[in-house]
Structures are given as structure tokens and as C-alpha cells.
Amino acid sequence: MKEQYIKMRNSNQLDLSLLYTYAREQGLNLPPDQFSIAMQFANPSEIIEYLDHKFELTLLFRKDGSFIKVVE
Numbered sequence: 001m002k003e004q005y006i007k008m009r010n011s012n013q014l015d016l017s018l019l020y021t022y023a024r025e026q027g028l029n030l031p032p033d034q035f036s037i038a039m040q041f042a043n044p045s046e047i048i049e050y051l052d053h054k055f056e057l058t059l060l061f062r063k064d065g066s067f068i069k070v071v072e
Contacts (some may be wrong), residue, residue, distance in 0.1 A: 002055045006070045009057070014044055016047070028048065 001022060008015045020028075020035050030038065051060060060068040 005051060006057070006072070009048070009052070010069045011047065014048075014066070035057055 005022070007032055008018055014020055016036060016039055019039070020032055023030075023035065028035070058071045060071050
């Protein structure tokens, strides 16, 4: 899961199916359509920040604070 998350993170594209898979692994019991609806109300930056910390990633940023990539 961590490797898939790193690929998603480096692509700067939010992959809802990957997030759904992670949520299911953590015990979520929502069907995919309800998860998708719930994600419309979620704050993506908070989710990304949480998962970055959870997977203990090292991140590289530009001087202006914008994300460049995950450093392995």
C-alpha cells in the first residue's frame, strides 16, 4: 500500500480507489458510491497530510512551500 501511495503522491493526482482500499483495510464499511460522496466533503490536504505521516514519508518541497516529490 505504501508504494502505491507514494506513486499517487508523486503524480499529484488523488486516486479515490486507492484511498477507498486503504479505508477498507482500516475497517471502513461504506460501499464505494457512499465513500465517493463522502470524499466530496473531505479536505484532501488533511487526508494527504495524515497519510504522509502514517507512512512516515520524507517530502521534498520548493522554497515557496510547494510539493516536489516523496524522497525514498
